[in-house]
Amino acid sequence: MLSSSSIIIICQWHHTSSACVYLGAPAEGEDYSALITPHCEDDHESGSSSTSRSASDSAKAQAKPRRLQQAAPSDPDLPPGYVQSLIRRVVNNVNIVVNNLILKYVEDDIVLSVNITSAECYTVDDAWERAFMDITAPELVLRKVINFSDCTVCLDKRNGSGKIEFYQDPLLYKCSFRTRLHFTYDNMNSKIPALIKMQTMVESLKLSVTDQQLPMFMRILELVIALYYGAIGAPRDGDADEGSGPIRETVAPVPGMDVEEDNQGMARPFSSSELYMQPGGPDDQMDEGWVSWAWSFVPAIVGEEDEEGEDGTYHQREPGSSPSGTQQHAQPRDPVVSIGFYCTKASITFKLTESLSESSYYSPQKVKSREVLCLEPEGITIEVLMMGEAFFDCQIGIVGCRAVCLKGIMGVRDFEDNLNRREEDAVFFMCGETLSAKGMTYLTNSLFDYRSPENNGVRAEFILDATNHKETYTEIAGMQRFGAFYMDYLYTMENGGGKGSVGSQDSPAAAKEEPLPAVQESSTKRLVVGPLEVRLHSSAVHRILKMVACAMDHEYEPYCKPEPELVEERRAPATPEELSSLEEFIPTRLTCLTLLKVCITVSVAEFNLLHTLMPVLMGQKAPPAPPSVPAFQPVRPLPALRFQVERVNAEHTVPMYGPELVGLVSALSQPSDNLLHHCYAHCYLKVFEFQAGLTCQDAAGTFLPLLPIIPSFSTALYGKLLQLPACWTKRSPVPTTECIFELPHFAVQATMAQALLLQALCQSWTHSLGNGTPQALSEGLLQQVFRAPGVKSRSPSPTLECSVQNVELKLCSRATVKCASGTVGAVKVCARTPGSEEGSKEKLVPLIQGPSDTRELHTSRWLNEIRKPESLLAPDLLAFSVQVPLQGDDCRNSDI
Helix, strand or coil: CCCCCEEEEEEEECCCEEEEEEEECCCCCCCHHHHCCCHHHHHHHCCCHHHHHHHHHHHHHHHCCHHHHHHCCCCCCCCCCHHHHHHHHHHHCEEEEEEEEEEEEEECCEEEEEEEEEEEEEEECCCCCECCCCCCCCCCEEEEEEEEEEEEEEEEEECCCCCECCCCCCCEEEEEEEEEEEEECCCCCCCCCCEEEEEEEEEEEEEEEECCHHHHHHHHHHHHHHHHCCCCCCCCCCCCCCCCCCCCCCCCCCCCCCEEECCCCCEEECCHHHHHHCCCCHHHHCCCCHHHHHHCCCHHHHCCCCEECCCCCEECCCCCCCCHHHCCCCCCCCCEEEEEEEEEEEEEEEEEEEEECCCCCCCCCEEEEEEEEEEEEEEEEEEEEEECCCEEEEEEEEEEEEEEECEEECCEEEECHHHCCCHHHHEEEEEECCHHHHCCHHHCCCCCCCCCCHHHCCCCCCCCCHHHHHHHCCHHHHHHHCCCEEEEEEEEEEECCCCCECCCCCCHHHHHHCCCCCEEEEEEEEEEECCEEEEECHHHHHHHHHHHHHHHCCCCCCCCCCCCCCCCCCCCCCCHHHHHHHHHCCCEEEEEEEEEEEEEEEECCCCCCHHHHHHHHCCCCCCCCCCCCCCCCCCCCCEEEEEEEEEEEEEEEEECCHHHHHHHHCCCCCCCHHHHHCCEEEEEEEEEEEEEEEEEECCCCCECCCEEEEEEEEEEEEEEEECCHHHHCCCCCCCCEEEEEEEEEEEEEECHHHHHHHHHHHHHHHHHHCCCCCCCCCHHHHHHHCCCCCCCCCCCCCEEEEEEEEEEEEEEECCCEEEEEEEEEEEEEEEEECCCCCCCCCEEEEEEEECCCCCCCCCCHHHCCCCCCCCCCCCCCEEEEEEEECCCCCHHHCCC
């Protein structure tokens, strides 16, 4: 292990200019002098006199201001901007190599370390091959590649003394990935790229998490989320440790910026007047050499004396012109930044650890890990597109995903290697399509797609308008590109006039003459989950619950605790301008979730260990391990209850600035319906073609046709919740909560055998939580439920059917009363018996039916006929209304 590192920078000045930066410790016995060729010294001695004079003049004039150095070039024979273009060419072709990069994060008992063996950044050509390139017309493009080799991420737990007793398996072991960077400029003089595209590609990503690493991993995720939302801020008064000094913000010195320290030891940048007053300038304190000479030309490229033209480009100010503070130019347009991450195949493995006993007392503790669960997504895409503060979009997609059970769980051998069970039985989650069938659609328009505009010499165009974005990136487009999962988060900020985003600001003079229009913000998040199938057998359920129990097994304090909402009364009433602006537009946050073709199958529990997991999930102390392995269900194949739904839509809308909006609207005497509507959080839920029934696998592993227990139906639910109810205490008529439920049709039907099978299925999952014993399934019961196709029973069992129609319920809550109302159109309970002989009709015996015409009740045929309402306009069977007063109101106001 090397105790020191070295930084070696090699530059060659010849017909072409190149630079190489090497960061890291030199290998043992390696001599970097061989990298400097003999002709470098000759070129340095016999080079052009203009370059030598520039170097000597720069070294002698370090005491002069840098502005004067730029205004007076050392050689009049050089063309204007020659030195600047030379420095830009060198900067564009700098190669950076970093070896043995180690990053470590320590918090409480968490030790997170990242180790990268090698990282290299270099310039490439249009074929993404290493080359010496410069920004040239008409393409005006610069490409770079960053390669990371052998990235390893470790997450370990230390004890009270700060030592790690044993090392866990790495989260990520020796993963290599590459990053492509594409910069597009408007013209040759642009300092900032107009388009920046940075995308990373990983062929194979293998992650593993043990039961001890899982709570630490969740803790780090909570830290990232807290930092993103700003929940972790500066410490409050009294939070600092005793004896600690005041917290000061430090400005780190960077090359090209002169800094000094004030009398309190704080670093601050030099002002222009102070810079000219320094005797000899700050550069006198720096070491003499070519580094200081090279940095003397940096202001020619990134110095603040370069002005920006009206066209968004930067131009060098002529000598003698007025400083930038006396001129008024338009601010530069924010560059368009596109960031992407792509992964072909990934796997996340969950492991359980167990300690191994050693014969020696002084031997270190050893831990053995056992794989129990694996999640395998493929075709992963994460794309971020942003332009300043006015536009932000994040899209996440997955082509396919599946979850597999591995080996045994908690002493139960269910998927051991020597059991010879089928791989299809181990898969309990499937979503989307396979990458071989879908293709490489997840790389569409990326830098790794040969059909992308950047790889064909065409400037890429991005959609930065909310309306066009929603029309282009629809649910259908997302499913066509991915298939398993698609998320699109869009945030836009535009002015009220609709003439452009806030990022395109006017000049300061124009801002003083005409105020900027009101800002209109919107946030939309859409999530689409493709066709998925979930098979919840005992092996999968116990593994999932075990992961949840391990994630809850910690004593970490939350980073931020929810504080009670303080209600502040609005001092000044709302102005007519504010009300008219709110009536026109109110910023909201919209979240949409869509599920397509969901199928969930719950099998009879093959074995049951819930009595060891549920107490941990409920926050109780974990009981000791079971003394014996539970018995397996002998029946094969296992029957199951299956739920199917064609489509589920859910929407949630909330005001973006709820406290401000509620404080303004609640102070109004008669607020409009539009303002009151936006003071609520709204939730919509729609379920289409939901059904449930019994099924079973055949010898080939496919499921038999569904025996419907709940026939297909659709329903809708709407609810709204008032934001900050404490602000509305003086407005009792305003509803605080409201819920509306609609159900056109719902039915439940089952035979005696099907009911007994449902009872056995429920008991197989719940018997261990009580004193009951598992009910053994009989082959006769399964044969009676799942008859072979085409076989009829001599004495068929009757089917009991219960159904309701046109159900509408409404719940409303105010500060003084709670009320509920609803209607039920029709109710029917009947027994239906199929005909035992060929040609015989089905017999129907109604038990409860309404509304119904009972005028012919005395006749015998009334009991054997199927009766329907006379018309759709028939009166409802039941209508009710209930009011419950609150706060001691008179109960006689109730109406039933």
